[in-house]
Amino acid sequence: MMNGGDVVDNKAAVEGGVKDMYGEDSATLNQLATPWTISVSSGYSLLRDPRHNKGLAFTEKERDAHYLRGLLPPVVLSQELQEKRLMNTLRQYQVPLQRYMAMMDLQERNERLFYKLLVDNVEELLPVVYTPTVGEACQKYGSIFRRPQGLYISLKEKGKILEVLKNWPERSIQVIVVTDGERILGLGDLGCQGMGIPVGKLSLYTALGGVRPSACLPITLDVGTNNQKLLDDEFYIGLRQRRATGQEYSEFLHEFMSAVKQNYGEKVLIQFEDFANHNAFDLLAKYSTTHLVFNDDIQGTASVVLAGLIASLKLLGGTLADHTFLFLGAGEAGTGIAELIALEISKQTNASMEESRKKIWLVDSKGLIVSSRKESLQHFKQPWAHEHEPVKELVNAVKAIKPTILIGTSGVGKTFTKEVVKAMAVLNEKPLIMALSNPTSQAECTAEEAYTWTEGRAIFASGSPFDPVEYNGKLNVPGQANNAYIFPGFGLGVIISGAIRVHEDMLLAASEALAEQVTQENYDKGLIYPPFANIRKISAHIAAKVAAKAYELGLASRLPQPEDLVKCAESSMYSPTYRTYR
Numbered sequence: 316m317m318n319g320g321d322v323v324d325n326k327a328a329v330e331g332g333v334k335d336m337y338g339e340d341s342a343t344l345n346q347l348a349t350p351w352t353i354s355v356s357s358g359y360s361l362l363r364d365p366r367h368n369k370g371l372a373f374t375e376k377e378r379d380a381h382y383l384r385g386l387l388p389p390v391v392l393s394q395e396l397q398e399k400r401l402m403n404t405l406r407q408y409q410v411p412l413q414r415y416m417a418m419m420d421l422q423e424r425n426e427r428l429f430y431k432l433l434v435d436n437v438e439e440l441l442p443v444v445y446t447p448t449v450g451e452a453c454q455k456y457g458s459i460f461r462r463p464q465g466l467y468i469s470l471k472e473k474g475k476i477l478e479v480l481k482n483w484p485e486r487s488i489q490v491i492v493v494t495d496g497e498r499i500l501g502l503g504d505l506g507c508q509g510m511g512i513p514v515g516k517l518s519l520y521t522a523l524g525g526v527r528p529s530a531c532l533p534i535t536l537d538v539g540t541n542n543q544k545l546l547d548d549e550f551y552i553g554l555r556q557r558r559a560t561g562q563e564y565s566e567f568l569h570e571f572m573s574a575v576k577q578n579y580g581e582k583v584l585i586q587f588e589d590f591a592n593h594n595a596f597d598l599l600a601k602y603s604t605t606h607l608v609f610n611d612d613i614q615g616t617a618s619v620v621l622a623g624l625i626a627s628l629k630l631l632g633g634t635l636a637d638h639t640f641l642f643l644g645a646g647e648a649g650t651g652i653a654e655l656i657a658l659e660i661s662k663q664t665n666a667s668m669e670e671s672r673k674k675i676w677l678v679d680s681k682g683l684i685v686s687s688r689k690e691s692l693q694h695f696k697q698p699w700a701h702e703h704e705p706v707k708e709l710v711n712a713v714k715a716i717k718p719t720i721l722i723g724t725s726g727v728g729k730t731f732t733k734e735v736v737k738a739m740a741v742l743n744e745k746p747l748i749m750a751l752s753n754p755t756s757q758a759e760c761t762a763e764e765a766y767t768w769t770e771g772r773a774i775f776a777s778g779s780p781f782d783p784v785e786y787n788g789k790l791n792v793p794g795q796a797n798n799a800y801i802f803p804g805f806g807l808g809v810i811i812s813g814a815i816r817v818h819e820d821m822l823l824a825a826s827e828a829l830a831e832q833v834t835q836e837n838y839d840k841g842l843i844y845p846p847f848a849n850i851r852k853i854s855a856h857i858a859a860k861v862a863a864k865a866y867e868l869g870l871a872s873r874l875p876q877p878e879d880l881v882k883c884a885e886s887s888m889y890s891p892t893y894r895t896y897r
């Protein structure tokens with residue numbers, strides 16, 4: 316019996332009332348209580364454990380064995396019926412953010428059911444848990460905050476990052492997606508509220524790539540924000556200070572990278588996501604020789620766009636080297652894609668990288684990137700400073716360069732104006748237009764604009780989804796050029812091979828694997844990407860090709876190499892179907 320001092324005497328509760336075993340309820344406000352819990356989920360705690368909870372789908376036998384009698388109404392539902400009921404409820408919400416919140420609540424309540432919904436209804440739910448809705452969710456993250464997801468590591472934890480990692484309940488982590496929130500989609504600096512992005516990306520690792528949820532760790536590094544609106548927002552959830560930069564920033568990042576390696580070992584894949592370009596390129600270069608790192612915005616985007624371009628040759632004709640590429644936006648996505656196209660051209664033609672880059676032109680906020688600007692350009696733009704007179708406006712760059720392919724990676728909406736798109740239509744019978752910026756509000760143009768302004772001749776793909784558009788009696792189906800096609804399968808390939816480093820040839824392998832999945836039926840609709848509905852099959856294919864390349868390059872550590880890598884990828888995938896409990 317507890318007695319004396321601050322310890323609570325429970326005697327009064329023994330006969331009759333609920334026994335306040337650890338004194339939490341009867342502790343006064345100035346007494347300390349201990350957050351006791353038990354380790355094996357059963358009864359009430361089982362219902363509140365999202366990893367094991369099945370809600371009304373617990374069978375009669377499970378209800379008996381796990382002390383659930385009375386805690387649930389009598390009905391027993393199948394997982395399929397639960398799914399049907401939840402999809403019905405979701406469809407009744409008119410506001411996308413409500414659907415997002417309902418999905419996040421489900422993830423926190425019943426993880427397998429969340430993934431079952433996502434896997435079975437991927438085309439319908441991707442825009443909810445991912446772009447565009449996740450963008451709005453990040454903007455309002457403080458206001459809609461309910462339960463924390465992922466791991467928040469702020470400057471307050473400097474010097475203690477390893478301890479913070481140890482607070483995460485899972486030990487065996489395979490993929491980390493980490494952001495510092497400075498360039499969230501095309502929405503800019505959202506500080507700590509960028510957490511929606513790693514959470515969303517990792518839910519796709521599981522749903523689209525089959526990596527088990529317990530092996531996924533979303534992390535936000537809070538180094539402050541320069542977004543004054545957030546700093547003034549009483550509901551902001553992050554540090555209320557301006558961003559750390561320079562040495563303070565790099566020391567913090569270095570402590571984080573070292574702690575991850577120390578805690579999880581060599582083979583955890585660290586995906587950098589939505590860092591601003593002034594940090595992204597340097598971080599990737601600095602850690603790519605010591606860690607298993609992948610920058611989704613630079614490398615994943617490059618791989619998905621190259622896949623679309625390889626596929627588009629079936630519709631456009633010619634080889635990649637026969638085409639001329641013009642980008643609006645010369646940051647992570649733009650220069651990342653440009654570099655991978657040049658690499659593929661150089662491999663196909665045996666030309667040097669320098670020569671291959673000459674087919675590719677980029678425009679940034681100051682105009683066409685040309686040699687006279689070289690001195691003042693950031694290092695990642697310099698290889699693209701070709702000989703040409705300065706051109707300020709995009710439309711004039713289109714007229715001067717005469718691209719066959721126009722790619723938007725500016726993060727600024729409505730920049731492919733009618734004049735620009737029409738100029739592409741004058742130059743090309745089938746202009747290929749990619750408006751990659753996310754979310755939908757930042758798309759360089761809409762699908763409808765692309766088809767209307769080119770009299771239905773455009774081949775169009777965008778970062779965020781658009782509905783099909785009818786033009787002159789023909790239904791045009793826009794493709795979604797989003798790195799979500801690549802990173803889940805790519806990550807799975809890294810995991811099944813035990814790759815210790817990411818090599819650019821693995822990105823090329825992923826592009827080829829994705830392009831191979833486009834069928835004649837897809838081409839007939841003007842599509843250069845396969846539908847997301849088949850994404851698990853696509854991811855297994857990508858994973859197999861990526862893994863095969865890792866083995867070929869001597870980067871794979873899981874030996875011996877499985878004979879059938881597609882089968883190996885498929886059989887490694889997490890299934891969201893409920894398990895039966897003993």
Ligand SMILES: NC(=O)C1=CN([C@@H]2O[C@H](COP(=O)(O)OP(=O)(O)OC[C@H]3O[C@@H](n4cnc5c(N)ncnc54)[C@H](OP(=O)(O)O)[C@@H]3O)[C@@H](O)[C@H]2O)C=CC1
Pocket residue numbers: 498499500501502591592611612613616619643644645646647648649678679680681723724725726727730751752753754757777778779796797798799
């Ligand atoms: N579909 C997909 O899978 C992906 C889409 N994206 C999207 O791409 C966009 C850009 O991302 P990222 O490359 O990382 O961003 P960055 O900030 O690295 O690059 C943006 C680039 O756009 C240029 N730019 C900005 N405003 C204009 C303008 N008005 N006219 C011309 N150029 C302009 C910038 O010019 P300057 O250098 O002069 O400042 C910079 O070169 C985002 O919206 C993001 O959501 C990103 C990754 C994947």
Ligand SMILES: CC(=O)C(=O)O
Pocket residue numbers: 446499500501589611612752753778797798799
């Ligand atoms: C898709 C993605 O990674 C982005 O827009 O940043």
Ligand SMILES: [Mg+2]
Pocket residue numbers: 500588589611612
């Ligand atoms: Mg991104």
